[in-house]
Amino acid sequence: MLDLKRIPIGAWIGLILTTLFLIAAIFAPLIAPYGLGEIVGDVWAPASGQFLLGTDNLGRDLLSRMIYGARTTIFIAVMATALSFSLGAILGFTAAVVGGWFDTGMSRFVDLLMAIPTLIFALVVLSVLPSTLLTLILVMGILDATRVYRLSRAVAVDINVMDFVEAAKLRGEGKGWIIFREILPNALSPLVSELGLRFIYAVLFLSALSFLGLGVQPPDADWGGMVKENKDGIVFGIPAALIPAAAIAALAISVNLVADWVLNRTTDLKGGRGNG
C-alpha cells in the first residue's frame, strides 16, 4: 500500500495544487464571487478587497474568470488527453502485437504526422475548421495521439519479445490474454506517467492556441484566452495577463511533479510489490 510518509515534498506540493485546481474547476459556479461575463468594475482595476485579483480589460472580476477559466482549460485538456491516450495506446498496442502490414502502415502514417510540427499542423487545420470545442478536442487529441502511439508501441514491442510473453504464446494463449495479462501490467507505469505529461502538453497547447486567438472563442474564456485579452495591459505596467499565465504554469508544474513521482516510484520492471 501507499505509504504517505514516503511521498516526497515535491509530490505533496504537486498533489495539493492539482487537487485545488480540480476543485476550482468542478465547483466553479459555487466558488466564483461573480459571473463569468459580468462587468463589475473599472477596466483593469488593481487588486483590492472587493476584487482579489483585480479586474480585466472589460472590468470583469479576474478571479471569477480565472475560476471559470480553470473549468474550460481543464475540461478541454482532459478530453483531449483522454482521446489521445485511448486512441494512441490502443493503436500502439495493437500494432506491436499484431505486427505486419497494420504495424507498418500505422507507424509510417504516424511518422508522417510527426514530420510536421504539431502547432503548425494544428494551425493549418484550424484555418479551415470551425472553432468549436469539439474541433479543438479532436484536433488536439488526434495530433497528440501520435506521441502516445509511439510510446505505447515501443513499450509493447519491448515487452512482446520478452521470454515470458513467448512462453505465453507457446502455451497457446490468445491475443487478449497476451495484451491484457502479460503486456499491459508491465507497460502501465511508463504509460501512467506519460498520461501526466500528455495532460500538461494539452494544457500548454490549448493555451497557446487560445493565446493566438485560434482556440476557445469569446465570450467563453480559458486561461490562454485571458492572457490574450489582457496582454495589451502589460505595456502599461498592468500585470493582469501574467496571472492566468502563471496559473497555467502552476497547473503544469504541479501535474509534472506528480507524474515525476509516479515514474520514479514504479520505474523498474522487476518489482511486483514492495516498491511503494
Add this chain to the structure above:
Amino acid sequence: MSNPILKLIAQRIALGLLLLLAVSVLIFAGTQILPGDVAQSILGQSATPQALANLREELGLNDPAIVRYFRWLAGVLTGDLGTALSSRQDIAASIGGRLWNTLFLAFWAAVVSVPLAIVLGLLAVRYRNGWIDKSISGLALASTSLPEFFIGYLLVYFFAVKLQWFPGISTVYDGMPFLERMKAIALPATALTLVVLAHMMRMTRAAILNVMQSAYIETAELKGLSPFDIIRKHAFPNAIAPIINVVMLNLAFLIVGVVVIEVIFVYPGMGQYLVDHVAKRDVPVVQAVGLIFAAVYIGLNIIADIAAIVANPRLRHPK
C-alpha cells in the same frame, strides 16, 4: 570517406524529400478535403450564392482535388506560392523579408542557447547529483511546464515596462542599423533561449551521461588519465553525435516556439504572418507557410540523422 556512408546519407536525404512530398499532400489535404467551404469561410455566412460561385471559380475550387494539388505543387516547386486571398498580394514576395526576420531571430537565440546548454549539460555531468545538477533538473521540469507567453510577458513586464532597458515591441525595418536590430530582438531572443535551454540542457546531460557510463570510460580511468583527458579524448568523440542530435531537435523545437514568441513581441516574422492568416482563413498563405515550417523542421531532422551517420565509427570504417 567510403561508399556505404555516402549511400546511407543519400538514402536519408531521399527519404526526407519523400517525407516532404507526403507532408505537402497532407497539408493540402488538411486544408482542402476537410469539411468547411473555403469560399464560405472567406465571404462569411451572408454571402450571396452568386458571389460564392464566382469565388469558387476564381480559386479553381471546382476542379478535382488532385488537379488542384498538382497545380499547387507545381507552383511551389517553381517558387510561385500563389496569391493571398485577403490582401491579394503575392505570397512569395511577402514571405521573403519575414522569413529572413524569423531566421535572424532564431539564429541569435541558437547562438546563445546551444553553447550555454552544452556547457551547462557538461557541468551537470561533472558535478553529478550536486547542486548544479539538481537545479538543472528542477529548471528543466519548470521550463517544460511554462507557457512561452508567460516567459515572454514576464520579460516584457520587467525589462521593457519596469526597467525600460529594451523595447517591449520588436519593431524591425529594412536598413535598420545592426545594433538597433539586436536591441529590438533582445527580449524575443532571450525568451526563445529560455524556452529551449532547459530541455536542451537536460538532453545534453543525458547524452553525455550515457557515454560516461560506458565501459571504455572506466578503461581510460584505469589507465590513469585525468578527468579532463577522459572527457576530451574518450567521451567527446562518442558524445558528439548525440549532442548534434539534441541540438538539431531543439532547433526544430525553436522554430515552432518562434510562432508564439513573434506574436508576443509583434515581430514581423513568419510566425505572426501565419497566425494572422489563419485567423483570416487565408488558405493559400497558411499552406505556403505551413509547408515552409515543415520543410525547415524536416531539414533539421535530416541533418541530425546525417550527423549520427557520419560520427558512427562502425559506418565510417566498415568491416
Add this chain to the structure above:
Amino acid sequence: MAKAPRNGSSPLLDIRNLRIEARVYPPGEAPRTITLVHDVSLSLEKGKVLGLIGESGAGKSTIGLSSMAYGRGGVKITGGEVLLNGRDILKGGTQGVRALRGREVCYVAQSAAAAFNPAHRLMDQVVEASILHGVATREEAERRAVALFRKLSLPDPENIGQRFPHQVSGGQLQRVMTAMALCSEPDLIVFDEPTTALDVTTQIDVLAAIKEAIRDTGVAALYISHDLAVVAQVSDEIMVLRHGRLVEWGGTRQIIKEPRQEYTSALVSVHEIEHQEKQPGASPFLSVRNITAAYGGGKIKVLKNVSVDILPGQTLAVVGESGSGKSTLARAITGLLPPEEGSITFAGRTLSNRLSDRSRDDLRELQMIYQMADVAMNPRQTVGTIIGRPLEFYFGMGGRERDAKVAELLDKIEMGRGFIDRYPAELSGGQKQRVCIARALAAKPRLIICDEVTSALDPLVANGILKLLLGLQAEEGVAYLFITHDLATVKSIADSIAVMYRGEVVRYGPKSEVLKPPFDAYTDLLLSSVPEMEIGWLEKAIGGRRMASAGN
C-alpha cells in the same frame, strides 16, 4: 582457514584487512550501506599469479580493482591497507593513484568489446597509457605493441592496430586488451574474467596466449574467474571467496587436489554428477527429419538438413557454440520459426510447422525452459499465478484444486508452498529457474526443451538444477531436449548427444558413442577445449589439437 604460503620479505601487493562497502538504493526503501568485502587480506609476490575464485557476489572483482584503488559505481574502500611496491596506495591521493594506474597496475576487462573506445583505432588505445606515463615514446610503444600482438598470436600483428574495435572479433579483442595491459610493462595485471564471454574453443586460445604472455614478461597477475578449472591453468595460488569473505587460500595443487574447506570441495567436484546412460530401446516419440530453417526470408540459413530423434523419458543434448544453430533448432521444434523444409513427427503424426496451427494438446506436450529465468516470468505475476496458469489453461483447474496442485509442484521443485505469493523479483536465481521448471511440469508434458537453463547460474546452483531435472525425469518420465554449450553439463545429463556446428549436426548418437574416439575434427576440438580441473591440462590440450578454433 588456510594460511597463505609466504616466502620472501616484501611482496609486490599486500592487501591487509580490506573492507569495501557500497551504498545501495533499493526502490521504495531507505538507502543503506552494505559490506561487499569483509576484512580480506592477501599478498602476491613479484611474477606470481593469484587466482580469485567465487560465485557472483563473492567480491572477487571488487577486491581485484582495489589494487588500483578503484571502486565501481557507489563502491568505496572503507577500511584496511593496500600496499603496492611497499606503499599504501589508498593514502596516495588522486595524483598518486593516477600515476600508478596504467603504469604499475593494468586491467583486462571481461568484455573487451565494451572496454575499447569505439571511436579510436586499437593502436592508439594500446599505447595510450605508456605514452601518458612516459614509459616509452610513441615509436617505442608501437614497436612493443606489435611485438605483443605477435606474442599473443594475433593475426597480422603489424597492421591489426590500425583497425577499429568493431572490426576485430571478440577473442582477438580480448588478446589486444591483454597486449594493452602489458604494453606499459606494469608490475601487476588484474584479469577480470577475461575469457568468460568467449566460446569454449576460443577461450582456450586466449587462455594459452595470456598464460604465455604472463610467463614471458614476468608480470604478476590477479586472475579473477568463477571457473575453477580455468583459474587452475594459470594460477600459482588460488584464493576462494564467498560473500565477500575468504574461504580458503592455498597453492593451486592443494586447492584442487586437497581442498580443506567444504565449500571448496563442492566447487571442485561441481561437474561430477553420476548419470547412467539409458538404453536406446524404445522408439522415438518425436522425430525431426531433414529440417532446414532460415531467418530473413530464407537469406540466412541457420539450420541445414538437421535430423534428430527424442526417446521417451530420455535426454537428447544438443551441443554447440554460439552461431551453431542449436537454439534455432528449439525454435523450429516449438513452431516459433517454421522450418522451410523437413518435418517434425510427434507421436506418429506430423506436427504443424506453425505454432498457430497446432492443437492445444500438442502445445501442452511440448514445454520450454529458458536461459534467463528472470525474464521468462511475468514480473507482475506471483509464483502461484505463474505455475497455476498452465493448470487452468490446459486442464481447466480452478480454485482449491489448482492451489493444491501448485503447492504439490512447489514441493517437487524443493521450494515449498511458502513461495506461492512471492513475486519473481523476490526469488534468487536458482529459485527462479525452479519455478520455470514447475511451470513446465504443470502442463504434464512429454518433452521439455531446456535452452541453456544453467548457463546463467553459478556452478553450485546450476548443479542443483541439473540434479533436480534428473530426479524429475526419473519420477515423471519426461524427456528433455537439452541445449547447451557446456560439455561438462552434457556429460552429466545426456543419454544421447547431437553436436552442432554452423547449422549442421556433425556428430549424433548415444552419449557413450559420441564421446568415444575416434572423433571428427570439430568434436575433437570441442571436447579438448573444455577446461579440466587438472594442472597442465592447457598445455596438453593446445598441443594435441587438430583444428584451429572455430570462432577465434
